[in-house]
Amino acid sequence: MRIRRLSIENFRKFRAPVVLDGFSDGLNLVCEPNESGKSTVLEALRAALFERYNSKSGRIRSFRPHGDDVAPTVTVEFEVASGRWQLAKRFLQGPSVTLDGPEGRFTAEAAEEKLQALLGFNRAGNSGADDDSRGALGLLWVEQGQSFQLGSPAETARRTLEEALASEVGAVTGGRRAKAVQQQVEKALADFYTATGKPTGRLKQAQDAAAASRERASACAQELMQFDEVLKRLETKRNEQRRLVRDIEDPEADKELKALDADIERARRAADALRMADLTCRSATADREALDKRAEVRTGLRTALLKAEAAAHAALENLNAHAERLAQARRADQAAAEALDTARTQLRQAEELQDKA
Secondary structure: OEEEEEEEEOEOOEOOOEEEEOOOOOOOOOOOOOOOOHHHHHHHHHHHHHOOOOOOOHHHHOOOOOOOOOOOEEEEEEEEOOEEEEEEEEOOOOOEEEEEEOOEEEEHHHHHHHHHHHHOOOOOEOOEOOHHHHOOHHHHOOOOOOOOOOOOOOHHHHHHHHHHHHHHHHHHOOHHHHHHHHHHHHHHHHOOEOOOOOEOHHHHHHHHHHHHHHHHHHHHHHHHHHHHHHHHHHHHHHHHHHHHHHHHHOHHHHHHHHHHHHHHHHHHHHHHHHHHHHHHHHHHHHHHHHHHHHHHHHHHHHHHHHHHHHHHHHHHHHHHHHHHHHHHHHHHHHHHHHHHHHHHHHHHHHHHHHHHO
């Protein structure tokens, strides 16, 4: 199989459509900086070839870009012995699959079955594709971080290899030579397995050593991944340091920093002035409140004074109105007093006359 074109949309970090084409029959390299999506491209290709279009496993749900409820879509154009084919898969929302090629168009389950027949792998399980379902093609499929590990072929791949080797050996040797080869193989196999199929001491030791090596390799792989993460963070910090050093050494940046320092100093002075103005404002507010209270008292006194003045004016008018009658009464009183004096004089005279008489 030869990959000719790959199109990805709404797949993890690739929200907008991304197209890779121009693949040749030889070695094809995809070179980009870290975190640009090379592993995502490989994951999209793996999903298009091996994952079921209607699967809803956790791995399929992880294809969605973070925070977006969209349908990851992958389109692959490839060539096999029968010709050129185009595979288009859409996951999760409105899942669909179409396979177009020399034999016509296939959709849904028919497309999945035809793809399995073309590439020689088995139907993926509920948890997704694995080494066993990928068959012989899985031996050539190396994922990121697994290139330094040599795993055992799965049952399907092993059976395919056995059939191919048996067919090739029979075609090359045939007859008596094939039996001789088989006898030599059985003799060599006896060094590693007993007649009941159990491993001998040498094989058991080799298997134990291999298991221990795999455990050490797995531990080393974990340490290597952690080391790679540390290196990535270190490189990021180094880039930040270079940028900061470049900014510090830049005359324009130095000028801007000085201008910023001057602005900060002006801002501090303005803040001090603002605090003093705030204190002055608070004092003025207290004085204004006291003056407002005094103004209220004065307003009350002014109101009372106006009322008193009005009362005094009314009393004065009343006094003026009674002044004439008081003068008349005084004149009448004076006339009465004069008449009384006259009567008293006349009474004395009459008494004297009476005494004389």
